[in-house]
Amino acid sequence: MATFVLVHGAWHGSWCWARVRCALLDQGHRVFTPTLSGVAEQSHALSPDIDLQRHVDDVANLIRWEELDSVILCGHSYGGCVISGVAEVLPDRIAALIYLDAFLLEDGESLHDLLPAEHREMQLSLANEFGEGWRVPPIPAEVFNVNAMDRDWVDRQCTPQPLATFQQRIQLKGGxxxxxxxxxxxxxxxxxxxxxxxxxxxxxxGWTTSEIACGHDVMLDRPDALTSELIRLASANG
Structure with missing residues (x-):
């Protein structure tokens, strides 16, 4: 039995992991899918003060208070920034890091440092026009090539993302x-x-890598393939 902590990306929430979570639970694994502060069912708490560090704290505190060890920590998209921060503060609790089509930051970088300039400027423009300068509206699911059956649902589920989460630079000192x-x-x-x-x-x-042929929301487009890959990675050298 493995312990998985699955961290969603920007604009999403725990809801996006439901298919994979159920599949992993059915096979006897422990699975935690925290919703980060300010989005989805936590959207009532959305504020300009929510930054990357707040989201790192969300996940790190889950691991601490649930007393988890040997965690298989997976981050999707923006969630890659979060799991890097968690690995900095709790390296002794983590057995493996899995970046699922995710941002992989170096020390001193922010998510916006890794975005193409036109994407970054579009997010800033949308935040200024529709989000009082600090909320970034969700990007339509079609842009991410989410499967056609799920697109309308994903668009309904997604909520604005605090801009500071994209702009705060991560501090990595070796964790x-x-x-x-x-x-x-x-x-x-x-x-x-x-x-x-x-x-x-x-x-x-020198990391191991793999590819899954689908759109960005792998947990929605290819949940069975992703579940199999997560279990394989949890078992490798474990």
Whole structure:
């Protein structure tokens, strides 16, 4: 039995993991899918003060208070920034890091540092026009090539993201380097992906990598394939 903590990306919430969570639970694993502060069922608490550190604290405190060890920690998209921060403060609790089509930051970088300039400027413009300068409206699911059956549902479920979560620079002083099992899963079937550079960064670090042919929301498009991959990675060298 493995212990998984699955961290969603921007604009999403625990809801996006439901299919994978159920599949992992059915196979006897422990699964936690925290919703980060300010989005989804936590959207009533949305504020300009929510930044990357707040989300790192959300996940780190879950691990502390649930007294979890040997965690398989997976972050999707923006969630990659979060799990890097968690690995910095709790490296002794983590057995493996899995970046699911996710941002892979170096010390001193923010998510916006890794976005193409036109994507970054679009988010800033949308925040200024529709979010009082600090809330970024959700990007339509079609842009991420979410499967056609789920697009309308995903668009209804997604909520604004605090801009500060994209702009705060991460401070990494060696915590993640203490974790020996690291893997990057690349979603290879959506146009305009900004994650190719992070995929290349993972390979340059000597990490194991894999690809799943689907849109960005792998947990929705290919839940069975992702579940199998998570279980395989949890078992590897474990």
């Amino acid at each position: 993640p380097s203490q974790i020996s099992r690291n893997h990057f899963i690349y979603a290879s079937d959506w146009e305009g992906t900004p994650f190719a550079a992070c995929y290349d960064r993972a390979k340059a670090r």
